[in-house]
Amino acid sequence: MILVVLDHDTTRLRKGALEAVSRARQLAALGAIAGLVVGENTSAVAEEARKYVPTVYTAEVGGYTPERWAAAAYAAAQKSGAQVVVAPSSRQSRTWTARLALKMGAALLEDTLETATDGSKITATRYSFLNRVTEKQAASLPVVFTAKPNTTPVAEPQGDGMIEALTVEQPAAQVEVLERMSEQKKGVSLSEATVVVTGGRGLGSPEAFAGVEALANSLGGAVGATRAVVDAGWRPYGEQVGQTGKTVQPSAYIALAVSGAVQHQAGMNKSKYIVAVNKDAEAPIFKVADYGIVGDVHQVLPAMLEAAKKLKD
C-alpha cells in the first residue's frame, strides 16, 4: 500500500498533489494507493481527491504544524498499512516528513526527481552538493519520500474512491503562532514560472526593478532577486533565488546585473537556458550562460523590453 499526502489550499488540490499521485502510480508493484487530506475544511478537497485515488482519508486537525501533519500521516499510514508515503516537496513537507520517517522507522528520500521500485526497495535520483551533483539513492521499505515540483506529469482522474474520516490523536501544542506575514503575490509563482527575470545588486537601486518587473510581465514570467538585493531590502525574501532562497528550473533564466556566486547558482543552475547581462565580462555568470550581453544593464534592459514587446505585437 502507498499513501499520498495531498497538498491543498482548503478548496482545491495543488498541482504538487497531482504530481505526487503520478509518482505513487509509478510504484504500482507496491499495491493500491490511498490519499490523505489533512488540515481544515478537508471535505471539499476530499471530494476532488476521490477522483484520483481509491481511498481518501481525511484528518481534521486544524492549521498547519509539522507535529500535526506528521501525526496525521502516521495515523493514515498505520490505518492503511502503507509501507511508502509520498508528499510533494516544499520546505513545509520537508519538515514534517522528517518527523514522519522517525515515527515509521522509515528511510527518508528528500526532494526526489524520479523514483522507482523493485518491490522491496525504492531507488531515487536527487540533487546534492548545492544542486551540482545528481545522486542515485536506494533504501529498503518502509520509505517516506518527497517529490520535487515540476518533475512529474500531473495525474489524470481515475475512478470513484471512498472517503473515510480518521481520528488523529492531537499532539500537545508546543508551538504557538503569534503572527503570520504572508507574501502571497499576484501573477506567476516563482517556482512554477517558465521564464524568470532576476535582478542583482548591479541594478543600483530598488527603483531599477521596475524594468525587471516590466520585462518579466511582458514575457509572462516571474521576478527573482539575489541575496544581496534581498539583504539590502530592495525586494521581498520570497523572490530570492539561491541556496537560502528558492530553487527554480525555468526554460529561460534571465540574470540582469547578477554576478553569479555559487550560492546563487545553486538555485538556478538547472534552468534550460541561462541568459546574462552584466558589464563585467569576467563575471562567473557568463561561464554558465547560454546567451549573454556584456554591457550596461541600464541601456540593455530598456532595449530588451522594447524588443520583447514587439514580439508580442
Add this chain to the structure above:
Amino acid sequence: MVALKSHNMDDPEDWHKASPYKMKGWEMKFIAILRQVPENEARLKVEGGKVGLNGVTMVLDGMDEWGVEEVIRLKEAHGGEAVVVALGPERSEEAIRTALAMGADRAVHLVSEGYIDPITQAQTLAETVLEEAPTLVFTGGQQADWDSQALGPALAEALGWPSVTWTTKVELEGQTHAKAKHDLDEGQEIVRVSLPAVFTSQQGLNEPRYPTLPGIMKAKKKEIRKIPLSVSSKVEVLEQTIQERSRLNKVIDGTKDPVAAANELVKLLHEEAKVI
C-alpha cells in the same frame, strides 16, 4: 507585527542585550550541531562513481556557522555554556576547532567514517543531546553537501521536542519559552515555542564573527570529547554524477551598441532557443 518587548527587530545586536536571566544564576546550555562540507567555491570531481573529497578544501558549513554564532551570542547574553556537537569523520575536527575558535566552550565529536543518512544521524545525535540536556539546539537549515533539510526536525522528533525551521531571530523568554521569527515557503511567522526546542538556521540570523588569533590559540586547549560510533545508514548512495549542462556561451558585446545587442539577444531567445 507583534511588538517583541522593547527590542529592535532590525538590530541583531540589540536582540541579545542585557538579559535578566544572566543575573539569576540559572545555568543555561546552548548546543550547535555542526558538519564539515566542501568550500562553496571548491571544484568537485567524481571518482569511481562518487564525489571524491580528497584535495578539496573542507570548511564548517556556512549555515551551521550561523547556528554556532547564535549559541555563542546566547551564551554571552544569558550565561551558561555553548557546546558544539559533530557527527562525522575524523577530519571534521578542523570544523570543530573553527567553532571553538569562534568562542564555543567545548565539543563532542561522534566519530564515524562514510555516509550516514540525516535521519539516522538525528537518532544518533539525540542520545548525546539528551545526555547534555540543553536549553536549545541549533542545526543548519540545509546542509551544503546533502542538500537535506531533515536533520533539525528529525532530531526534534527523536527528542520529542518542538522544532522551528529557517529561523531568522530567537529571543528567550525565561527558561521555558522562546519567541522566534522564521521563514515559511512563502512569507514569515513569529512563534512562541516551549523549551527545550530545536531551531534550524537561515540567512539573516546573524553575521558570524571571524575567529581571532587568541581565539584560535585558546581553541587548541578546549575539550573535544570523542565518541567512536558504528551505525549503519538507512539510505545507500549508489552513484553520484556531475551533469553540468554544456552551455552555449554565446556572448554579445553590448558596450558599443546596446540596442543592437539587445535586439539580437531577444531574436536568439525567440528564434533559436524558442523560449520567449
